[in-house]
Amino acid sequence: MFAATIALAFALTAGAQDQTLAQQTQAQSPGPGRAQLNFKSAAAAMDAFGAAIRENSEDALRTLFGQDFRDLIPPAGGETRDTFIAAWNQSHAIVSSGDGRARIAVGNAGWTFPVPLVETPRGWRFDTHAGTEEMRLRRIGRNELAVIQTMLAIYDAQREYAQTSHDGSNLLVYASKLVSTPGKHDGLYWPDQAGGAPSPLGPAFLDAASRASGDAGLHGYRFKLLTSQGKDAPGGAYDYAVDGLLFGGFAVLAWPVKYGDTGIESFMVSHAGALYQRDLGADTARRAEAIKQFDPGAGWRKVPAQDIE
Structure with a gap:
């Protein structure tokens, strides 16, 4: 049910910043032309994303995905958000491809968040360009x-x-x-x-x-x-x-x-x-x-x- 709902709408809720953001290696929100936040591990990036969507902070989502985050994360609201959060609470895990890239598996229906994580010399971040293409x-x-x-x-x-x-x-x-x-x-x-x-x-x-x-x-x-x-x-x-x-x-x-x-x-x-x-x-x-x-x-x-x- 979750996979079908998200696949149709992908209306993820935005979320808020909490203590997991302390794991970030950069502290500023990326403005135009500025880099996205990097993390010490893919799991830390996943936790920050989970906190953001649960608490619905556009500022937190902007730090994760950049100024165009709304192209990837539609506004919060309605059944899809609740379904996503329920699936997130059910299960969320890093699935590594072994080449410095990873995805976040959500729920038990085989669905993965379309924006992958990529490892750079500065740490792990969300690859928004690849996410848009996916x-x-x-x-x-x-x-x-x-x-x-x-x-x-x-x-x-x-x-x-x-x-x-x-x-x-x-x-x-x-x-x-x-x-x-x-x-x-x-x-x-x-x-x-x-x-x-x-x-x-x-x-x-x-x-x-x-x-x-x-x-x-x-x-x-x-x-x-x-x-x-x-x-x-x-x-x-x-x-x-x-x-x-x-x-x-x-x-x-x-x-x-x-x-x-x-x-x-x-x-x-x-x-x-x-x-x-x-x-x-x-x-x-x-x-x-x-x-x-x-x-x-x-x-x-x-x-x-x-x-x-």
Whole structure:
């Protein structure tokens, strides 16, 4: 539970300075251009960090991580802080890699604090640059795995949707939208109504549609439905839509809102069920916007089974 919560939010609480800071080899708070505090051992640095987050002192966190500590340690508050502190109280330990670097393992779920400790001639300190990069990599991995599950959920929802007719029609078709037109059931999500059938997808997909052109997306990704497929798709090239209704199939494309920050891989799935991925490169946004068909040709590959399970 702890690992999942921290991995999603990483909203660590800030903490306060206490007597463990006496173990530091420097006494001043680092200002712009000044060095971070160094410690006699990795364990001493860990203890200072634990004291800081428990007591919530921005001054202490600034001495540990520098002026930009808020980029690494979001403001205190809410369930995540309590969860982190509970896990810290449960277990915290130094895990050394044997090369003058170490990490802090927190709790019993295998989670490690993303900012490593590094040994320098002056002692041990937190490597904030490496921590920023580790957080980026973790965020990308977390988002990509979440998007894989989202794509599979859309696939399942489309199959469920097509088993029932909607909006007074007697036709069985796939949904033409992620989120329904107000008052209709032409998408995979619609608001719950007393006595009414629930939608195949939950309210998160309301955000997926409303934020599709914004800065956030869902799990750092944007989504769009595709209404035809190309020659490299199973069954060859054809349109799914007839008179605006998806009789012949469906497909979905997902791509990162910010390439290299919220994700790297783009993903596609169709009614055939196979999920594909591809790195579209630094020009991902433009290339994804230009994709109009499900056509997993050269460059696209199936998502490994271990990432789907």
